[in-house]
Amino acid sequence: MTADPALPAELGTLCERVARLTRLRRAERADVERELRSHFREALAAGRSPDDAAAAFGDPKTAARDLRAAAIAKRSPIDRTLTQTLKFTGLAAAAVTLAYGGFAAYLHLKVPVISFDPLERIHASLAAPAMPDDAAWPVYRRAFLALGLGIGDAEDRSAGAEAARNAPLPGSEEWPAATAWLDAHADALATLRDAARRPVLGLPLGREFDAADAPLFGDAAVQASRDAIATRNDPRQFPTLGLLLPHLSRARAASKLLALDAMHAGETGDGERFIADVEAALRLSFHMQDGRFLIGDLVGIAIRSLVAQRAMATLEWKPDLLDGAQLARLQRAFESMPDDLRRMNLSCERLMFEDILQRLYTDDGAGNGTFRLDRGALLPLIGMVESMSGTGAASPRTDDPRRTDPVFVATLLSGPVAAFTVADRRDTMAFVDRWCARFEESSTLPLRDLSKFHALSSEFEAEAGGRASVRFLLPKSLMPAVEKASLACARDRATLAAAAAACAAMRWRLDHAGAWPTRVEDLVPGYLAAVPEDPWSGTPVRMAGEGAAFRIWSVGEDGIDDAGDPDADDLNVSELGASTLAFRGSIAADGTPAYLGDRPKVDWVWFAPRGNLERWKPRNPHRGDAVSG
Amino acid sequence: MTIEGEFLRGAGPVAVLKLLERGEMYGYEIVEALERRTDGVLALGQSTLYPMLYNLEAKGFVAARWDEETAARPPKTWHRLTTAMGALGLTRHVWPNPPALAEVLR
Numbered sequence: 001m002t003a004d005p006a007l008p009a010e011l012g013t014l015c016e017r018v019a020r021l022t023r024l025r026r027a028e029r030a031d032v033e034r035e036l037r038s039h040f041r042e043a044l045a046a047g048r049s050p051d052d053a054a055a056a057f058g059d060p061k062t063a064a065r066d067l068r069a070a071a072i073a074k075r076s077p078i079d080r081t082l083t084q085t086l087k088f089t090g091l092a093a094a095a096v097t098l099a100y101g102g103f104a105a106y107l108h109l110k111v112p113v114i115s116f117d118p119l120e121r122i123h124a125s126l127a128a129p130a131m132p133d134d135a136a137w138p139v140y141r142r143a144f145l146a147l148g149l150g151i152g153d154a155e156d157r158s159a160g161a162e163a164a165r166n167a168p169l170p171g172s173e174e175w176p177a178a179t180a181w182l183d184a185h186a187d188a189l190a191t192l193r194d195a196a197r198r199p200v201l202g203l204p205l206g207r208e209f210d211a212a213d214a215p216l217f218g219d220a221a222v223q224a225s226r227d228a229i230a231t232r233n234d235p236r237q238f239p240t241l242g243l244l245l246p247h248l249s250r251a252r253a254a255s256k257l258l259a260l261d262a263m264h265a266g267e268t269g270d271g272e273r274f275i276a277d278v279e280a281a282l283r284l285s286f287h288m289q290d291g292r293f294l295i296g297d298l299v300g301i302a303i304r305s306l307v308a309q310r311a312m313a314t315l316e317w318k319p320d321l322l323d324g325a326q327l328a329r330l331q332r333a334f335e336s337m338p339d340d341l342r343r344m345n346l347s348c349e350r351l352m353f354e355d356i357l358q359r360l361y362t363d364d365g366a367g368n369g370t371f372r373l374d375r376g377a378l379l380p381l382i383g384m385v386e387s388m389s390g391t392g393a394a395s396p397r398t399d400d401p402r403r404t405d406p407v408f409v410a411t412l413l414s415g416p417v418a419a420f421t422v423a424d425r426r427d428t429m430a431f432v433d434r435w436c437a438r439f440e441e442s443s444t445l446p447l448r449d450l451s452k453f454h455a456l457s458s459e460f461e462a463e464a465g466g467r468a469s470v471r472f473l474l475p476k477s478l479m480p481a482v483e484k485a486s487l488a489c490a491r492d493r494a495t496l497a498a499a500a501a502a503c504a505a506m507r508w509r510l511d512h513a514g515a516w517p518t519r520v521e522d523l524v525p526g527y528l529a530a531v532p533e534d535p536w537s538g539t540p541v542r543m544a545g546e547g548a549a550f551r552i553w554s555v556g557e558d559g560i561d562d563a564g565d566p567d568a569d570d571l572n573v574s575e576l577g578a579s580t581l582a583f584r585g586s587i588a589a590d591g592t593p594a595y596l597g598d599r600p601k602v603d604w605v606w607f608a609p610r611g612n613l614e615r616w617k618p619r620n621p622h623r624g625d626a627v628s629g
Numbered sequence: 630m631t632i633e634g635e636f637l638r639g640a641g642p643v644a645v646l647k648l649l650e651r652g653e654m655y656g657y658e659i660v661e662a663l664e665r666r667t668d669g670v671l672a673l674g675q676s677t678l679y680p681m682l683y684n685l686e687a688k689g690f691v692a693a694r695w696d697e698e699t700a701a702r703p704p705k706t707w708h709r710l711t712t713a714m715g716a717l718g719l720t721r722h723v724w725p726n727p728p729a730l731a732e733v734l735r
Contacts, residue, residue: 006703018676034695035656035679038705042657045703056675063676070683 008050011040014060021064028071100416107372107415112235113363118355119232119239123206125347126291127199135202136287137247139195141216144250146188147257151218160184167256169613170267170317179264182257189261189277192254196280201287203247217246235359236377240352241384248299251288255281255303259310266314271322274314279333281307286338292345294480300341301492308334308499312607313616315502319609324510331503331527334496344443344489346436349480353432356381356474361425371422373415385478423471432475435460443486447494447535450487450557457483494535494554501532501541501552502607516550517543541606551608558602566608566615642681646690646710653709656682682708 007015019033043053057063072080129135144150148161160181168174182189204210209217209225221244228244231237262277285303288296311330315321322330360377361369423431442456460483464476501520504527508517517523520543524531534541534554542553542564553564608615648654648662659682660675685691692711698704 032679034704035706038703039656039660039675039679041703042655042705046657046661058674058676060676063679066677066680067683070680070687073687074683075687 006041007037007044011044011050011054012037014054014057015040018060018064018067021061022068022071024068024071032067032071103416103419104412107362107370107419108374108412110362110372112359112361112372114233114235115358115363116354117232118351119206119229119243121206121351122240122243122291122348123204125351126203126205127201129198129200129202134199136195136198137201137203138212139191139198140201140247140251140254140284140287141213143188143192143195144216144254146191147185147254149250149253150215151221164257164260165253167260169313169616170263171613178260179267182261182264185257189257192258192284193276193280196283196287201290203290205243205245205291209244216250217244221246236374236380238356238359238381238384240348240355241381245293245295248288248296251284252299252303255284255306258284259307262307263310263314266318266321269318269321271326274311274321275326275330275333278307278311278330282333282336286341289341291348293348294344294346294482294485297341297344298485298488301488304337304492305495308495309616312499312502313613315506316607316609316615317611317613319506319509319611322506324507327503327507327510331500331507334499334503337493337496342444342489342493344440344482344485346440346482349482350433350436353474353478354429356478357425357429360474361428363425367426369425370419371424373411373418375411421470422473428472428474431464431472432479435464435475435479439482439486442483443489445486445490446533446538447487447490447557448538448559449490453483453487456486457481490535497532497535498541498552498554498604498606501528504528505543505550505552505607506609516546519543520552536604542603548610552606554604554606556602556604562603564603564605564608566605566610641677642685642690645678645681645685649691649708649710653707655705655707659708 015033015036018036019029022029022032024032039057040050040053043056044050048056072083075083145153148158158181160177163174163178164181166174166178168178207225208229209222211222214222224242224244228237228239228242232239258277258281262274262281265271265273265277281303285300285307288303289300290296357369360374360381361371363369422428438456442453445452460479464472464479469476501523504523505517507527508523509515520531520540532541533539536557537555537559542555542561543551544564545551551564551566555561605615644663644667645659648659648666654662656678657675660678682691682693686693689711691708693706693708695706696702696704
């Protein structure tokens, strides 16, 4: 409203004030002010003084309030309805915004409750030695160090050690250096065999490494084990994911030396040492599965695969190496795998998940809670998973969770959306439990059910992917690609069964004046408890040939019997080692796990005693893998 | 004597309407007429009048028009009874005791 020259300033101000106090729309306020100005002009014209006119008008606030109510009543019904709707919508939006902001703040400030100590649970799951001497680890440690497997061990870089590590075959260029190194370390190998005879591993995982472990694992690993314990109640630490298992790589290296020494013993006709090496390697593999870490299972399986291959190769090369009692002992060793190791056990994976959930979710005290989008916890978690999958950057992802930059604010404000979108704690754990159980069950399937492994994997991807990929964000990202471990379990059982069947056939031959059995059924029950099954067909395994032409074979993945041509066999390849462990995030975009590459579809020859090692020598890339173990 | 409170809330609008039966009036004119014609009995607080007029407009009893300033007179808003209201005979319909009000207004 423009200045009104006919009205004193105090009355003009009063008109403006009343109009402003009405908080009406601009046009309505203008009408009010115009009418009041008219009123006061008339009052002045009637002889009232400005003060008198203002006093007679009354209280401006009351006038403004009454004017507002009356002006609103004057609006059209549609206008009033619309205004009311907008008002309530605005109020509702404000309430929702307030609630959202409050929930975001609640989620941000809600500190996760660490209700259980995962490291203690891991420790409790380990086999405990009844007597101090039952623990293999102190003896293994001594043996590993004596074998040059300590961290930064100078001997580890010697030519002999290098040759031995390459696990060459007899007759190769490196064989003399490797065997000379083995001879020089006979005492250490004896210590290794002594360790393997102990009933339990006895490495206190989940606790601080002993200072005596420092020369083997390094000071940094010992310190890391201390740090993990010191920070285990920090919600932004993931002690289960960061748990160091440095003994596994040493055990794998030691198992190669045992397998190599077994061949060396076979070459020199030392059947006792050959068996002792095979037995030690098998027991070492069982020890590595203490606590049932998935990676420990894969290492155990890889060790058994290697030692079975080398034992079979040696017996094919030296069919007369062992007498009947020794063969029976070797067969028992191959049949000695504990039942619980014959199938996958994902208890550690469940524990890992449960621990991650207690660090990323709120806790309602009854086993449930809401997902917290906590960048300070998620970034280290992503970094750890990427480093374990081999897909991440070298440096760990860390961040200051208290930063107030836009990303932090965006993360904070996204918290409620994430909380509503990502499955709650109970549903997530139930999902993980259900799928772990299904994967564990699948590990009991034989190799011929390979398609079921793939189907189960596809089913998981379908259930955890698509629209559920956010709902089950954590299982989808963190569940190991365990279907390959299921496959590895099936191959592991088949490999041991093949080795036992070969031992049984050799025992039959010794009892039958050098003649090989002609039917696998001949071996039952005198030499085997049951007819060995071809894992690819479900029928009895094939057996045929006289003398050097004798062979035992499976029809292989294609199910076609090619008469067990040992020269065509490529399936002795140890494809499934610990290095193949990957998280689902590392599976190729087309969904094809890397371990399921094209393989030759030929018979899998279990045993073909030709008196030489020709079929074990590297002739193609697959064979190259085989001899490197 | 002045009539205030609840009574005024009911009497005021009727008194205004009664005044407007006689013709178009502007705000201050109504204030003065009420005070003059009732000997101060219905001396409205002046700030009360305009919300009352707005309410009467909202109910459809009164209409307003803005009269732009001319050389002869300043600008002002004129209020009058709507045609329908005038034809109905105001006091019989909106006031429970017309004789009493008529007495007040004489």
